[in-house]
Amino acid sequence: MTRRRQLLIIRAVNGNSVSEECVKPLQRRQRERLQRRADILQAAERVFATKGFHAASIEEIAHTAEYGTGTVYLYFKDKQSLYIELFEDKMRDLSASIHERVRGATHPLDGLRRLISARLEYFEHNRAFFQVYAREGLDSDLGREARWQGVRRAFASNLALVTRLIAAGQKRQLLRRGDARRLAVALSGMMIQLTRDWLRQGEVDPLTNQVDFVLELFLRGAQQE
Amino acid sequence: MTRRRQLLIIRAVNGNSVSEECVKPLQRRQRERLQRRADILQAAERVFATKGFHAASIEEIAHTAEYGTGTVYLYFKDKQSLYIELFEDKMRDLSASIHERVRGATHPLDGLRRLISARLEYFEHNRAFFQVYAREGLDSDLGREARWQGVRRAFASNLALVTRLIAAGQKRQLLRRGDARRLAVALSGMMIQLTRDWLRQGEVDPLTNQVDFVLELFLRGAQQE
Amino acid sequence: MTRRRQLLIIRAVNGNSVSEECVKPLQRRQRERLQRRADILQAAERVFATKGFHAASIEEIAHTAEYGTGTVYLYFKDKQSLYIELFEDKMRDLSASIHERVRGATHPLDGLRRLISARLEYFEHNRAFFQVYAREGLDSDLGREARWQGVRRAFASNLALVTRLIAAGQKRQLLRRGDARRLAVALSGMMIQLTRDWLRQGEVDPLTNQVDFVLELFLRGAQQE
Amino acid sequence: MTRRRQLLIIRAVNGNSVSEECVKPLQRRQRERLQRRADILQAAERVFATKGFHAASIEEIAHTAEYGTGTVYLYFKDKQSLYIELFEDKMRDLSASIHERVRGATHPLDGLRRLISARLEYFEHNRAFFQVYAREGLDSDLGREARWQGVRRAFASNLALVTRLIAAGQKRQLLRRGDARRLAVALSGMMIQLTRDWLRQGEVDPLTNQVDFVLELFLRGAQQE
DNA sequence: TATGAATGAGAGTTCATTCAT
DNA sequence: CATGAATGAACTCTCATTCAT
Numbered sequence: 001m002t003r004r005r006q007l008l009i010i011r012a013v014n015g016n017s018v019s020e021e022c023v024k025p026l027q028r029r030q031r032e033r034l035q036r037r038a039d040i041l042q043a044a045e046r047v048f049a050t051k052g053f054h055a056a057s058i059e060e061i062a063h064t065a066e067y068g069t070g071t072v073y074l075y076f077k078d079k080q081s082l083y084i085e086l087f088e089d090k091m092r093d094l095s096a097s098i099h100e101r102v103r104g105a106t107h108p109l110d111g112l113r114r115l116i117s118a119r120l121e122y123f124e125h126n127r128a129f130f131q132v133y134a135r136e137g138l139d140s141d142l143g144r145e146a147r148w149q150g151v152r153r154a155f156a157s158n159l160a161l162v163t164r165l166i167a168a169g170q171k172r173q174l175l176r177r178g179d180a181r182r183l184a185v186a187l188s189g190m191m192i193q194l195t196r197d198w199l200r201q202g203e204v205d206p207l208t209n210q211v212d213f214v215l216e217l218f219l220r221g222a223q224q225e
Numbered sequence: 226m227t228r229r230r231q232l233l234i235i236r237a238v239n240g241n242s243v244s245e246e247c248v249k250p251l252q253r254r255q256r257e258r259l260q261r262r263a264d265i266l267q268a269a270e271r272v273f274a275t276k277g278f279h280a281a282s283i284e285e286i287a288h289t290a291e292y293g294t295g296t297v298y299l300y301f302k303d304k305q306s307l308y309i310e311l312f313e314d315k316m317r318d319l320s321a322s323i324h325e326r327v328r329g330a331t332h333p334l335d336g337l338r339r340l341i342s343a344r345l346e347y348f349e350h351n352r353a354f355f356q357v358y359a360r361e362g363l364d365s366d367l368g369r370e371a372r373w374q375g376v377r378r379a380f381a382s383n384l385a386l387v388t389r390l391i392a393a394g395q396k397r398q399l400l401r402r403g404d405a406r407r408l409a410v411a412l413s414g415m416m417i418q419l420t421r422d423w424l425r426q427g428e429v430d431p432l433t434n435q436v437d438f439v440l441e442l443f444l445r446g447a448q449q450e
Numbered sequence: 451m452t453r454r455r456q457l458l459i460i461r462a463v464n465g466n467s468v469s470e471e472c473v474k475p476l477q478r479r480q481r482e483r484l485q486r487r488a489d490i491l492q493a494a495e496r497v498f499a500t501k502g503f504h505a506a507s508i509e510e511i512a513h514t515a516e517y518g519t520g521t522v523y524l525y526f527k528d529k530q531s532l533y534i535e536l537f538e539d540k541m542r543d544l545s546a547s548i549h550e551r552v553r554g555a556t557h558p559l560d561g562l563r564r565l566i567s568a569r570l571e572y573f574e575h576n577r578a579f580f581q582v583y584a585r586e587g588l589d590s591d592l593g594r595e596a597r598w599q600g601v602r603r604a605f606a607s608n609l610a611l612v613t614r615l616i617a618a619g620q621k622r623q624l625l626r627r628g629d630a631r632r633l634a635v636a637l638s639g640m641m642i643q644l645t646r647d648w649l650r651q652g653e654v655d656p657l658t659n660q661v662d663f664v665l666e667l668f669l670r671g672a673q674q675e
Numbered sequence: 676m677t678r679r680r681q682l683l684i685i686r687a688v689n690g691n692s693v694s695e696e697c698v699k700p701l702q703r704r705q706r707e708r709l710q711r712r713a714d715i716l717q718a719a720e721r722v723f724a725t726k727g728f729h730a731a732s733i734e735e736i737a738h739t740a741e742y743g744t745g746t747v748y749l750y751f752k753d754k755q756s757l758y759i760e761l762f763e764d765k766m767r768d769l770s771a772s773i774h775e776r777v778r779g780a781t782h783p784l785d786g787l788r789r790l791i792s793a794r795l796e797y798f799e800h801n802r803a804f805f806q807v808y809a810r811e812g813l814d815s816d817l818g819r820e821a822r823w824q825g826v827r828r829a830f831a832s833n834l835a836l837v838t839r840l841i842a843a844g845q846k847r848q849l850l851r852r853g854d855a856r857r858l859a860v861a862l863s864g865m866m867i868q869l870t871r872d873w874l875r876q877g878e879v880d881p882l883t884n885q886v887d888f889v890l891e892l893f894l895r896g897a898q899q900e
Numbered sequence: 901t902a903t904g905a906a907t908g909a910g911a912g913t914t915c916a917t918t919c920a921t
Numbered sequence: 922c923a924t925g926a927a928t929g930a931a932c933t934c935t936c937a938t939t940c941a942t
Contacts, residue, residue: 179438282915298916
């Protein structure tokens with residue numbers, strides 16, 4: 001820091017162009033730092049997925065990421081932060097995927113279809129994270145702690161998106177009247193459970209094959225008409 | 226707990242004849258043994274529900290049940306056994322409740338209604354166990370261990386019951402054709418997620434109020450016809 | 451607990467004398483507990499004395515006391531508590547020794563002599579604790595923490611006793627006028643440094659041999675009259 | 676720190692001729708090296724003073740000195756060396772101050788006065804180092820290690836100076852007969868403890884105000900004549 | 901030469917499990 | 922049997938030290 005700052009000052013006085021020799025290395029530093037953070041998050045995702053928060057050990061995460069134990073603490077304050085940041089990062093990612101897909105929807109039911117598709121696709125490509133996601137809120141004493149509020153909020157906002165879509169469908173009389181939130185919960189439950197089952201069964205064919213099944217069931221029900 | 230203590234005192238005060246106490250000592254022993262086992266399981270349910278398997282401590286369970294730490298080990302081989310036996314016991318219980326209710330059904334759709342009702346009712350009265358139930362299979366490395374096979378099986382047989390009911394409905398052409406198992410998974414997912422949400426929201430009105438909502442949604446879907 | 455309580459009730463109802471079989475074991479328990487606590491404190495004293503607070507390890511303390519590592523935590527909340535309680539216990543002890551000795555004094559100067567004698571004697575018999583004592587307040591950021599206030603207070607009250615004695619001597623015109631507290635500090639300094647030197651030199655002859663030296667120097671000074 | 680940076684900038688701006696910079700590069704190198712060493716020692720003094728040897732971290736020292744962590748290791752073999760060299764440097768400094776002041780003494784008692792004055796003045800201007808100084812020898816297992824011999828010697832030679840002065844006073848019959856070394860220890864103890872107390876009390880008025888108090892007490896004692 | 905990211909040994913602390921009472 | 926004190930393995934986290942840049 002100090003050394004580097006001095007060099008910058010001297011060089012600036014000398015009139016050397018700063019951009020080539022100094023800005024780039026800083027960018028590289030930053031890039032590398034982000035890369036390592038991502039490495040660790042990825043390893044954490046795998047380990048947390050397999051073992052759950054408490055049974056996962058920092059050492060295993062570090063070694064999975066091929067780093068030393070102490071290195072994890074250069075990027076995350078403690079185990080909880082690692083978990084929380086992982087959750088928030090991935091939730092942001094999931095939300096972005098869904099929003100992006102839904103944005104192109106022509107009408108609410110198309111929106112729902114896109115949402116289901118985006119979500120199953122995301123889970124298909126992020127199986128490890130799905131395990132973490134599906135556990136959310138089950139350790140009820142963790143969720144009550146202040147630091148986990150962000151996680152709760154991310155989860156809630158995800159549900160809110162589904163709710164809004166359903167409410168929009170109701171407004172246009174495409175969907176029956178009723179508690180939109182409750183419908184959203186039920187729809188989410190279908191998707192989660194189908195994903196869990198798909199994992200349990202060994203992930204034979206693409207999870208996204210089930211998009212129509214989910215949509216159909218949600219819209220028309222199982223009953224013979 | 227208090228009850229137990231009272232019984233002992235009363236008996237001591239009554240001064241039951243020695244002969245009587247020796248006639249069926251094995252039965253009494255056995256009864257007391259089962260009672261203690263049940264006490265511990267009940268405490269374990271509460272603690273596992275709140276903290277999850279790893280964060281729950283044997284000491285907390287023992288003290289919640291008002292026993293000494295070591296006592297737990299007289300009734301359960303170790304922490305895993307306690308968890309597994311708890312799960313199996315409760316699953317047996319849940320299955321029995323459902324079977325009993327479904328048995329009186331007049332036709333498959335009534336059966337489904339009874340199943341949903343029995344399950345939500347069970348969850349409503351066994352909130353603690355529900356948390357344990359909802360976690361099932363999420364710690365994938367636990368599930369793979371041999372000792373957990375019983376748990377897996379209990380869970381699977383529960384699903385199989387739903388599947389059979391749905392298949393029966395399909396055979397009678399009450400339900401549309403399609404993968405009955407997948408429908409069962411989706412239906413379970415709805416119920417689980419609605420229950421989780423009900424717990425998260427603070428359990429305001431009876432969960433069983435949602436029976437019709439679930440049945441309707443499952444049968445007719447959400448779409449305006 | 452629970453078991454034992456039951457037994458007590460039953461036995462009391464039966465009319466068995468409680469005193470012999472129940473009170474004694476409780477006393478024994480309590481006695482043993484205190485004994486172990488004392489064992490650990492003694493070991494801690496030795497280790498803290500040799501290494502200082504930070505360099506001392508709980509494992510070394512435990513093994514010095516011939517216990518397992520975890521055992522220490524049955525008697526002390528954490529390392530700081532162990533240190534603080536050790537300090538407070540010994541300071542109480544030291545204060546009691548001094549007070550007791552000083553109480554029999556015929557006049558203030560005799561009181562001072564007794565104080566010096568009691569203090570040097572205590573240090574002679576508690577060499578390990580002396581090292582801890584002499585370190586007091588040197589890690590200035592520890593002292594500022596709330597939990598260490600008790601330690602600071604114990605130390606201050608020790609100084610206050612010396613100050614009072616000196617002030618009493620001044621009131622009777624046995625000692626020259628002047629800041630009594632500052633005199634007390636200086637006197638303490640002599641004793642501490644002489645003790646440190648005595649330890650450094652290998653504790654050849656009894657430290658208590660220096661009582662008169664200290665008293666003389668403090669009262670009459672070093673100057674040839 | 677700021678100073679250093681300024682110098683570098685000025686030099687760069689002045690555009691010193693290359694030849695000049697190469698004429699005495701070794702001297703400049705050497706000068707800069709010593710400067711950095713001094714920077715680090717100064718930072719170390721502050722940090723060691725506040726936290727003690729074990730709780731002080733190299734990183735904090737480095738950053739206090741505005742250097743990178745690794746830089747410290749270019750100037751000091753390891754943490755212990757840093758501590759030891761700091762101690763030795765400052766002790767040399769302290770000794771020099773005292774010797775210089777004492778050298779001008781007209782007679783032994785004046786010498787003692789000058790010694791006390793020099794020492795309290797030094798502590799007043801080197802409060803941080805005083806904390807390190809006052810800890811000397813308290814971690815008895817460190818003191819026993821070979822590398823600390825220099826520290827022990829520095830400390831002992833400091834005491835020897837006091838002893839010599841006192842012995843000189845005795846020879847001229849200005850001071851009473853008696854173990855000069857022991858008197859020196861006691862006198863040092865007074866000064867150390869008064870300094871500690873002065874620090875604890877918040878350093879209200881100059882420590883050097885206490886020179887006469889110390890001298891008087893040491894020479895004439897506290898007793899009313 | 902200066903840096904600070906990486907490391908892993910080692911510390912404090914917890915807890916499943918055992919066992920003497 | 923019931924107990925809970927004792928244990929040590931295992932966990933989280935820190936920090937002296939190294940080394941690629």
